[in-house]
Amino acid sequence: MKALLIIFVTGLLALFFGLRTDKRWVVQALTVAGLIAALGATYYDWAWGTPFEMAGMIHFDHYALAFSGISICATLLIALMSDRSYQGSEENYGDYFALILFSLCGAFCLFSFESLIMMFLGIEILSIPMYALAGAQKDRLASNEAALKYFLMGAFATGFLLFGIALVYGATASFNITEISTAIQSKGALMPAFFYVGVILILVGLSFKVGAVPFHYWSPDVYEGSPNLVTVFMSAVVKIAAFGAFFRLFAGSFSGIIGQWGPTLSVIALLTMTLGNVTAVMQTNFKRLMAYSSIAHAGYLLLGILSSERGVGGVMLVYLLSYAVATISAFAVYMALSKDNEGAGIQIFRVLSRRDGWSAAAMAVAMLSLAGIPPTAGFFGKYFLFAEAFPDYPLLVLAAVLNSAVSVYYYFRVIIEMYFAPVAEGTAVAKTDFGRNYRIVIIAGLILLLGMSLAPGWLLGLPV
Amino acid sequence: MNSAIPVLQAIPIDNYLWLSAILFSIGVAGVLMRRNAIVLLMCIELMLNAVNLLFTAFSTYLGDASGQIMVFFIMVVAAAEASVGLAILVMIYRNHKTVDVSFLDKLRG
Numbered sequence: 001m002k003a004l005l006i007i008f009v010t011g012l013l014a015l016f017f018g019l020r021t022d023k024r025w026v027v028q029a030l031t032v033a034g035l036i037a038a039l040g041a042t043y044y045d046w047a048w049g050t051p052f053e054m055a056g057m058i059h060f061d062h063y064a065l066a067f068s069g070i071s072i073c074a075t076l077l078i079a080l081m082s083d084r085s086y087q088g089s090e091e092n093y094g095d096y097f098a099l100i101l102f103s104l105c106g107a108f109c110l111f112s113f114e115s116l117i118m119m120f121l122g123i124e125i126l127s128i129p130m131y132a133l134a135g136a137q138k139d140r141l142a143s144n145e146a147a148l149k150y151f152l153m154g155a156f157a158t159g160f161l162l163f164g165i166a167l168v169y170g171a172t173a174s175f176n177i178t179e180i181s182t183a184i185q186s187k188g189a190l191m192p193a194f195f196y197v198g199v200i201l202i203l204v205g206l207s208f209k210v211g212a213v214p215f216h217y218w219s220p221d222v223y224e225g226s227p228n229l230v231t232v233f234m235s236a237v238v239k240i241a242a243f244g245a246f247f248r249l250f251a252g253s254f255s256g257i258i259g260q261w262g263p264t265l266s267v268i269a270l271l272t273m274t275l276g277n278v279t280a281v282m283q284t285n286f287k288r289l290m291a292y293s294s295i296a297h298a299g300y301l302l303l304g305i306l307s308s309e310r311g312v313g314g315v316m317l318v319y320l321l322s323y324a325v326a327t328i329s330a331f332a333v334y335m336a337l338s339k340d341n342e343g344a345g346i347q348i349f350r351v352l353s354r355r356d357g358w359s360a361a362a363m364a365v366a367m368l369s370l371a372g373i374p375p376t377a378g379f380f381g382k383y384f385l386f387a388e389a390f391p392d393y394p395l396l397v398l399a400a401v402l403n404s405a406v407s408v409y410y411y412f413r414v415i416i417e418m419y420f421a422p423v424a425e426g427t428a429v430a431k432t433d434f435g436r437n438y439r440i441v442i443i444a445g446l447i448l449l450l451g452m453s454l455a456p457g458w459l460l461g462l463p464v
Numbered sequence: 465m466n467s468a469i470p471v472l473q474a475i476p477i478d479n480y481l482w483l484s485a486i487l488f489s490i491g492v493a494g495v496l497m498r499r500n501a502i503v504l505l506m507c508i509e510l511m512l513n514a515v516n517l518l519f520t521a522f523s524t525y526l527g528d529a530s531g532q533i534m535v536f537f538i539m540v541v542a543a544a545e546a547s548v549g550l551a552i553l554v555m556i557y558r559n560h561k562t563v564d565v566s567f568l569d570k571l572r573g
Contacts, residue, residue: 117530117534117537120534120537120538120541121537121541124541124544124545128544128545128548131545131548131549131552132548132551132552135552135555138555138558139559141559141560144552144555144556144559144560144568145556145568147552147555148501148552148553148565148568151548151549151552152495152501152504152508152549152565155508155549156492156495156511158512158545159488159491159492159508159511159512159515162512162515162538163484163488163511163514163515163518165534166484166515166518166519166522169519169522169531169534170477170481170518170522170525170526173526173528174530175530175534194481
């Protein structure tokens with residue numbers, strides 16, 4: 001709860017200082033300081049605080065604090081590298097940070113809701129700033145288009161989610177996730193049929209948000225058209241938030257009736273990972289490649305939702321953290337190399353190993369982690385997730401493993417481009433100038449991805 | 465208000481359910497078929513208002529006020545969404561001189 005207040009106040013201050021000063025580092029330093037303070041407050045609450053609870057609306061238990069912690073870490077990395085990417089948008093520097101921070105407040109609501117009202121509000125607080133951010137480059141047609149598509153699809157999904165919430169409320173007379181779960185147990189077979197329609201509609205609404213097939217079609221366009229920094233935020237923090245909410249709701253309320261929604265979600269998971277990976281193989285644009293990669297990862301993560309009755313919150317946490325850090329680290333290298341926000345192919349990484357060894361290494365580790373190659377963090381994320389899902393869904397896990405094998409192809413294309421691309425004899429390869437901010441993020445990503453694999457069970461052992 | 469509740473409850477809940485399901489479906493069909501972005505916005509609004517109707521109906525039947533509170537939240541959020549959506553539309557109109565969504569095909573993979 002303290003973290004939410006700190007982030008909200010930091011957002012307001014960023015708005016204010018953005019108006020009052022034209023020195024960018026002031027706003028950026030303020031944002032970074034606010035995020036670090038929020039991280040400290042989250043740790044304090046985790047270690048010594050009593051869980052904050054408000055009348056069945058929100059409850060900052062360990063699950064909420066752990067997910068808040070990793071989303072603050074991800075936002076911190078994103079805020080650190082935002083210096084160069086905002087060039088050309090001088091007049092509203094404070095607004096970017098403020099909107100990102102307000103969006104993060106929505107993510108906190110999504111990790112801690114006890115009531116479906118708070119879940120709906122959280123999704124909207126998360127999404128509405130993102131609609132504005134996707135269109136932040138007002139003169140660029142691609143950014144306009146991304147904003148409109150994201151807005152229309154987001155609002156459309158909200159309609160489905162709300163209709164589902166209304167039906168569930170009508171059947172159980174409550175918005176509280178614990179009371180809904182109790183009502184399901186006590187009514188049993190007497191539950192009206194429209195309740196199950198409601199659960200499926202909520203499932204559809206949340207599938208839109210996490211970008212699962214067949215509700216994914218907006219995400220490659222939106223990822224490609226949005227400014228780079230917004231794309232990173234979407235693929236890291238928004239993904240963590242959507243899955244945090246998805247898991248909390250389905251583990252908290254609906255795990256007792258998995259027979260009704262499990263088959264639907266299994267099919268969605270299978271389609272998501274297969275279509276995501278197969279389409280990613282054909283992509284040449286780096287941002288679209290990452291969009292399809294994020295769709296594929298959503299497919300694996302849906303296995304975690306399917307195993308929600310086993311209480312796999314910690315597994316989801318490890319997977320989401322490794323995915324988010326690898327994505328941010330890859331985008332940091334991409335953003336440092338690309339001079340503008342126009343989409344670039346993976347040729348942008350050509351002979352990076354000779355231009356800048358460290359960032360090539362970081363990019364390689366990020367790609368290995370996304371592909372799930374040991375000993376990176378992504379391998380342990382995948383291993384724990386698949387191991388939990390295996391007893392109940394052996395065929396789905398088999399499909400997921402085969403899909404991971406497909407994904408190796410397109411992640412390795414980037415590595416080959418960096419290390420093994422042919423260079424004509426005698427041509428001098430110019431060193432690339434990486435900004436200090438990017439270097440910090442790249443090194444931090446490298447350390448996190450390799451560090452997590454030194455003690456993979458540590459995060460898993462947290463009482464989530 | 466109290467005298468109205470028995471009258472409202474005399475109508476079976478299924479009728480409200482069907483009415484809002486039909487309104488919601490009209491909204492969904494509109495979003496999928498129309499090309500003008502303003503009309504799309506209106507269709508989304510129709511979807512949300514169908515949900516509002518359902519919430520008030522359930523709230524009356526269950527004798528539980530929290531459904532009506534939810535309606536207020538939905539109205540506030542719909543207003544916030546509409547303001548951001550209209551701002552995006554104004555931005556697009558400046559650049560394209562149209563709000564027809566079929567012109568938006570810059571992003572293809």
